[in-house]
Amino acid sequence: MSEYAASQKSTLKLKGVGSISAGKKKKKKDKESKRRLEQLANGQNEEEGKSTKTYVDKRTPAQMAFDKMQEKRQMERILNKASKTHKLRVEDFNRHLDTLTEHYDIPKVSWTK
Secondary structure, three states: OHHHOOOOOOOOOOOOOOHHHHHHHHHHHHHHHHHHHHHHHHHHHHHHHOOOOOOOOOOOHHHHHHHHHHHHHHHHHHHHHHHOOHHHHHHHHHHHHHHOOHHHOOOOOOOOO
8 A cells, every 4th residue: 555655646637627717718608609699680680681692603504414414314323223123123133144154153162072
């Protein structure tokens, strides 16, 4: 027990954590919340006076056509996948595997058996 006699028996004290600093943070937080409320009130009054901003599309006609075709192709893929049932997919996959050569078969691991 004499080895541990010099050790501290209190909790670890960290910078910025304590009753004094906690009070300061609380006051600062109250001031910030009041400022935010004032800004919100001012912002609502300003928004009523301003007209709504419209979105301006900055894309070129080629970019718009590209996006349109991508969406169209994506919809075709989705409809194609949704039209097949699981049973049809399995049958198609089995047909595909039948057409492959035996080169793609999994070889035996043990040649002695």
